[in-house]
Amino acid sequence: MEQKETTQTFEEAMEQLEEIVTRLENGDVPLETAxxxxxxxxxxxxxxxxxxxxxxxxxxxxxxxxxGVQRKPFAPGQEDRGE
Structure with missing residues (x-):
């Protein structure tokens, strides 16, 4: 597996991770490879x-x-859901 950590996008890394999980879940790889x-x-x-x-x-x-416009750091789970 060629690694380009500095240029690898999030999407590429996730795709590669999903492939690894699939291979491991199948259980048909030798222990060292696993x-x-x-x-x-x-x-x-x-x-x-x-x-x-x-x-x-x-x-x-x-x-x-x-x-005017005020910048506020994003805080997940604390979004204003009211309208």
Missing amino acids: IELFQEGMRLSQLCGSKLEHVERKIEMLIETED
């Missing part, structure tokens, strides 16, 4: 988590106020 796949899966999982955290820090909600 261990290698598991290690690669953990690396991809950490990469995806890191990319999500990075994006989450960048997300900002724009809230219109009487004084």
